[in-house]
Amino acid sequence: MKHLVIIGAVWPEPNSTAAGSRMLQLISLFQKQDYEITFLCSASKSDFSFDLSTISVQTKVIQLNDSSFDGEIKSLNPDVVLFDRFMLEEQYGWRVMENCPNALRVLDTEDLHFLRKAREIAFKQNRELVFEDYISDIFKREMASIYRCDLTLLISEYEMELAIETFKIDSSLLYYLPFLSEEVNTNVPKFEERNHFVSIGNFLHEPNWQTVLNLKKYWKSIKKQLPEAEIHVYGAYVSEKAKQLHNEKEGFLVKGRAESVAVAYSKTRVLLAPIPYGAGLKGKLFEAMQFGLPSITTEMGAEAMNGKLDWNGFITTDEADFIEKAVELYTNKSLWENAQKNGYEIIKKRFKKELYETDFMNQVENLKENLNAHRSKNFLGQILQHQSLQSTKYMSKWIEAKNAI
Structure with a gap:
């Protein structure tokens, strides 16, 4: 052998x-x-x-x-x-x-x-x-x-x-x-069965920490337009400085390690990933597409992932654009459903094993x-x-x- x-x-x-x-x-x-x-x-x-x-x-x-x-x-x-x-x-x-x-x-x-x-x-x-x-x-x-x-x-x-x-x-x-990617299961919760935003990333990885800091900076403007929404921040090896960002009144919830990424992604409506720098492919965005979760990210976050295909949400260029698109995707059902389909198409045409x-x-x-x-x-x-x-x-x-x- x-x-x-x-x-x-x-x-x-x-x-x-x-x-x-x-x-x-x-x-x-x-x-x-x-x-x-x-x-x-x-x-x-x-x-x-x-x-x-x-x-x-x-x-x-x-x-x-x-x-x-x-x-x-x-x-x-x-x-x-x-x-x-x-x-x-x-x-x-x-x-x-x-x-x-x-x-x-x-x-x-x-x-x-x-x-x-x-x-x-x-x-x-x-x-x-x-x-x-x-x-x-x-x-x-x-x-x-x-x-x-x-x-x-x-x-x-x-x-x-x-x-x-x-x-x-x-x-x-x-x-x-x-x-x-193996065969994708498209039998996931629908738009109206989900709520809140989600972010995920190992806190030992510096770009993930910088992403969380960006989220904290953007969140007040998103929360102001969506007062019932929360952002659930998951990540293995959560640090003390990350825990200090937790604020239930603001709806900014640092939850630490996710017991199941599939469960966390299936319950929430939009993944937020304002990634400022990095390299390679972003696992959080890849998994979001697999689980039918639309996302808002940066050009750095989406790099080399979708090719010439439409993104499963929005690729943004600055803070104001990110905030605007996050609110739009969260509230527009038809836009959200189309974004989800785009994600499945990316997985099928670019990442199928x-x-x-x-x-x-x-x-x-x-x-x-x-x-x-x-x-x-x-x-x-x-x-x-x-x-x-x-x-x-x-x-x-x-x-x-x-x-x-």
Whole structure:
């Protein structure tokens, strides 16, 4: 049987993060092709970590900067190794290369970290992004990791274009694989059966916190026009500063972790997501479409999601526009129903799993069969394997030796 080893930054939490849901989607793709899967992680499990044994995935705890990993990966002898974000490739990539040189190395970016960082810098300095913002240490590390791997998965068409057109990465090293959706259940509560607004997002993620701050700023104007409405703010790992925004009199309710996103979305009428910056695809907006929940967001929030299709609500350009469209969508039934249909259409035409799964697995198998030829064309990757990983390797060995004292 073919064997996939996943090296994860954390144990997946699909009910807490879009990254957790994405990981389970990847696992499902490989299992459908009869891969045995082992998930390796050095982090501690939380009460909300998904029990991977329920889907027949083996798990093992590994150590950072420890040669025990060498024996572990050699005994597993994987056909494919998937790194969950570039930091994991930095940490373990050289060990995989030395012990399993014939394993296909795949990097899942989740989103381009250097892009999110560049946008964060511009946002916090209250200015437009300039090219120099990209060229950070994170950029150099992430780019090096992409070149060292045989294939890198990008979740956003915008990021594919950025990588190929702006940074001239050969397209043979990249693969566009967005969020994947099963068949959508359209039997959900109707317009008149719902009330209130909703927002959701893991509070450990800085763009989500900035989104909540925007909501707090906009809410009084929305509430003034819709005095009976409330905004229900959900999110895992709610912080103390977020709890301080809770105000029942204002109808601004910080509820913390949602026991069920499906239930939270099916009861409310409109999702509010004034996202100021970020990268990749926004899991909250993807799930809203799946559950028939129209949304109001920003150009940043909707980036790379709807293509040329109409949005399932409104994409706004400023605060006044956001407030106006939120009230309009909340009160106009025909507009709301049309927005809901738009969301279903986006899911069907751009995110349905059948659109991607066969081609992706064919790409994986083709690379496995032609790995030497593929690597020989990636000469920059070979250079970086030699130079960058030598420094990473000996730093790791130094840390291991120091810890042994």
